[in-house]
Amino acid sequence: MGTATIRDVAKQARVSLKTVSRVINHEGSVREETRDRVMRAIEQLDYRPDLSARSLRSAKSYAIGLVYDNPNPYYIIAVQQGALAACREMGFGLQIHPCDSSGPRLAEELRDLAHRSRLAGLVLAPPMSERMGLLRELAAFNIPLVRIISAAGDPHDGFPCVFVDDRDAAYAITAYLIQLGHVRIGFLWGGKQHRSSPERYKGYEKALEDYGVPRSDELILEGDYSFDDGFRGARRLLGLAEPPTAIFGSNDEIAAGVLAAARAAGLHVPYDLSVAGFEDSPFSRHSWPSLTTSRQRTEEIAEHAARLLIAQIHGGDVENEGFSPELVVRGSTAPPRPRP
Amino acid sequence: MGTATIRDVAKQARVSLKTVSRVINHEGSVREETRDRVMRAIEQLDYRPDLSARSLRSAKSYAIGLVYDNPNPYYIIAVQQGALAACREMGFGLQIHPCDSSGPRLAEELRDLAHRSRLAGLVLAPPMSERMGLLRELAAFNIPLVRIISAAGDPHDGFPCVFVDDRDAAYAITAYLIQLGHVRIGFLWGGKQHRSSPERYKGYEKALEDYGVPRSDELILEGDYSFDDGFRGARRLLGLAEPPTAIFGSNDEIAAGVLAAARAAGLHVPYDLSVAGFEDSPFSRHSWPSLTTSRQRTEEIAEHAARLLIAQIHGGDVENEGFSPELVVRGSTAPPRPRP
DNA sequence: GTCATATGTGACAACGTTGTCAATTTGCAT
DNA sequence: ATGCAAATTGACAACGTTGTCACATATGAC
CATH class of the missing domain: 3.40.50.2300 (Response regulator)
Structure with missing residues (x-):
């Protein structure tokens, strides 16, 4: 049975539902002894909180979306890996959303996605991340977002981003x-x-x-x-x-x-x-x-973007960050052959 | 406001919550006129059902997981695309889950994933799909699954699959x-x-x-x-x-x-x-x-696997299906040079 | 017109969790 | 011991949806 609920844990630990909830969410104000008892019960019953119920009750949500329209598998896999790393660390889920960047109702599509799946925010990869019109629409929908963009310096345009020079x-x-x-x-x-x-x-x-x-x-x-x-x-x-x-x-x-x-x-x-x-x-x-x-350090960039988004959701102040690519010299370049 | 709920729709359409629910879920027993009124209200309020609440209430769930451990980006992207296509068509979400196929507690990890995220089932890509021990553990957890595997014919081993010859x-x-x-x-x-x-x-x-x-x-x-x-x-x-x-x-x-x-x-x-x-x-x-x-037609294979999984969840009978790869002749092959 | 049956609709509880707020216990200074 | 603030805990409602069941209305046979 993977079906233990918080109620079972509470009964087993002889505490109230709320106390178990407090332990799970690392809220303060739980006596050490009580917490141990709860933890033990969680362990024994192999309890895991249900994300649907959790995000339904708390306005908060525990997943972000990754939006891209890019035919390059290497790039996308790297972005996914990076975003996932951040999500796993922060206890978030990641919803991937490949889409057509030239779609006319993209903003609505993304809002529906965010709403239906209770996403806390979106990481936008290029080229979506660079369409200002789209960004403004999404902002009007109050959807937190972080962009991965190409820029020679911090764009300071009001939309948080990770930029690559x-x-x-x-x-x-x-x-x-x-x-x-x-x-x-x-x-x-x-x-x-x-x-x-x-x-x-x-x-x-x-x-x-x-x-x-x-x-x-x-x-x-x-x-x-x-x-x-x-x-x-x-x-x-x-x-x-x-x-x-x-x-x-x-x-x-x-x-x-x-x-x-x-x-x-x-x-x-x-x-x-x-x-x-x-x-x-x-x-x-x-x-x-x-x-x-x-x-390009794509993976790191995406990880940072996801981290930034989660920080923003938690109400932290977000600072844009730049990444500079690094020259990699291999065998395809050499001095030109002297002209005859 | 993307925050319209079923209650708002009900009020606007002057019907009960349940009737709206019936319309959304295409249950029978709703008069045409009533349905129209509800539809109009849904349209006006731009209502979208909340997946968390829905899957919390109904035991059913509306997402499946895609589990893989494969370093090949081309392969993975193709599998994702295929699975996503099936999911979108069937109104399902897709949760990607790259993992370490040699991890010792993989079955538990996947069960937790399925439980926490309320996944209705899993699509397993190679090599996870071929570890019988893992499959048995997952089956013991009652997790529906469909495998993508390599086999010269239908393995008939009790675990549904899409096989590639x-x-x-x-x-x-x-x-x-x-x-x-x-x-x-x-x-x-x-x-x-x-x-x-x-x-x-x-x-x-x-x-x-x-x-x-x-x-x-x-x-x-x-x-x-x-x-x-x-x-x-x-x-x-x-x-x-x-x-x-x-x-x-x-x-x-x-x-x-x-x-x-x-x-x-x-x-x-x-x-x-x-x-x-x-x-x-x-x-x-x-x-x-x-x-x-x-x-390999990887995308089709994955799409079929996801479709099979969803059919299985819906209680349909699932038939394994095989795909035969096709020889593609290009420029890297030619008759051998005659030996001197 | 009456009754039985089918069809359409609604009231209410429930899913598993967290927020609110009040109740209880504890710790500490008197 | 006593009082009082702080820490700890619990009862209950609420999130947005669907399942159950009962009620209301329409349909058809006599």
């Missing part, structure tokens, strides 16, 4: 390529609906500027964080009259496409072409050559 | 390699705690036997479904006096390791070496060359 990280990668000696560096954009895309581009642009490397429009192509875009983009770049000696893909998947296109063109990475990605997904370690990329 | 699929891959002309085919095992591993091996073995290709122990190495095992295993195989002309990795990750090792050894896949994987993960499409592999 993609710009800085893209700057670091670009600077590294320049220091290797590259001057024609291709850049393949990520998806337009993600704020990380322009951020990464700005980092690239800034590095070129700071190092006095001329920017060339023909080396910069749009895309959508996909392998196919990487493949097509690279093919186009490599067909230029004066092709780049290095290509920076806005994420690892794009870079994977670049690697494939390079091989298809008979080029030897990194000697004929340097390739850099962004994200440090397992792919970047498992490709050949392994990818130079930027490590 | 890995043996057959591995047979198909091996047979394909043999038909290309390979006679020395390396095999890299997956993890021992997954039943899919011996199943895949048996398929390999059977194909060799059927086609009269001699099995050679030196070509068969153990491993654990990891890139590193693939890399190390391939390096060892390629260092043999008479190396294989094809290597069959038990999953795509292993095959990725094989690809990397081949490249490190200066071999050209598929001309110097054919490589086959298993799983049809996105990696298999994005590697270069893309991998010949076996498509």
Whole structure:
């Protein structure tokens, strides 16, 4: 029987329901001896509080939602892991909610989710976390939320967040390529609906500027964080009259496409072409050559976001926090081959 | 206010609580006119039933759990997607529960999970789904469950399941390699705690036997479904006096390791070496060359498992169902180079 | 028109927990 | 001992829903 209730415990320990409740919730004002007796009864009956009843009675709830719309399994799994770690530590449940970020009634959908499942708040992953309209609607519904976003610094926009400095990280990668000696560096954009895309581009642009490397429009192509875009983009770049000696893909998947296109063109990475990605997904370690990329600490970021949300729910004051990615140099980058 | 309750609806529609409840739950015995009035009130107040209260009152519950311990993000995301699709359709919630499959008190952990969160049942992914001891413990706790397992046929072991015929699929891959002309085919095992591993091996073995290709122990190495095992295993195989002309990795990750090792050894896949994987993960499409592999339809399988579980909860009779993977031929396999 | 039967509706309790508030016990200074 | 504040405990209601059962109304057969 896993069906022991607080009533059974109370009877066994010869105390009132309320006293058991107090013990469970670590409220003060319970004599040591009483608490021991209750604990023993809990142990013996293998009692576990029923979350439905608990959240029904107390206005409080014991679960948060994780909202995402992102096709990248590595990213999502990492976010889930991080959020779960925080939830388990704080005794919360986690409700995952993949959804369509372009849905017209997304705010209502999320409110219903939160209401029906009695969620105490939501962690929003990109790109939902970056749609201000959505945020305002959710705020109007009084739904606590914490965002994971891309920003070069604390946005101070009133919506709590954990922010990742993609710009800085893209700057670091670009600077590294320049220091290797590259001057024609291709850049393949990520998806337009993600704020990380322009951020990464700005980092690239800034590095070129700071190092006095001329920017060339023909080396910069749009895309959508996909392998196919990487493949097509690279093919186009490599067909230029004066092709780049290095290509920076806005994420690892794009870079994977670049690697494939390079091989298809008979080029030897990194000697004929340097390739850099962004994200440090397992792919970047498992490709050949392994990818130079930027490590994101996604799991930590998500854990922090969930922790922040729970703190906010508990009424604590929340401070935004930034995470800086870290350059990871692997085998896909090398100095350019001297021109003949 | 997302805080309308059934009481508000009742007042607005001038009916009793119970009648509203009847409308919500599609019970019969409500006059059309009354129902319309209730529906209108629900609409106006934007009422949504509270799942906590509902599952507290009715013994029934409206959520199931998805239990897994699998490091492969592609696999897990696919399983989640499938299970979620079924849950959404049936009006259920899904609680994900990654865990340590080797934990000693796993059964208790899962019972607590089910009890605390009022889960109606569990979908078990490998390898948990294959530990009979665990299954028996859970059954003793009266927890409905459906397993996703590897089996060459319906196991008829009393525990409902959706089964995947890995043996057959591995047979198909091996047979394909043999038909290309390979006679020395390396095999890299997956993890021992997954039943899919011996199943895949048996398929390999059977194909060799059927086609009269001699099995050679030196070509068969153990491993654990990891890139590193693939890399190390391939390096060892390629260092043999008479190396294989094809290597069959038990999953795509292993095959990725094989690809990397081949490249490190200066071999050209598929001309110097054919490589086959298993799983049809996105990696298999994005590697270069893309991998010949076996498509698993993981998402469908998981959806079916969840649907089966819900049917079981509703008291329906459940029939196990098998899924056969499908051979996917891509660029990593070719006839062996004629020996000099 | 009467009765039996089906259909629709509502009052009330219950699910397992916590909040409120009052009752009881304890500890300590007198 | 006595008084008084503080600590500890318990009785009871409440959260939002559904199950049970009884009542009210409509339907049909005689």
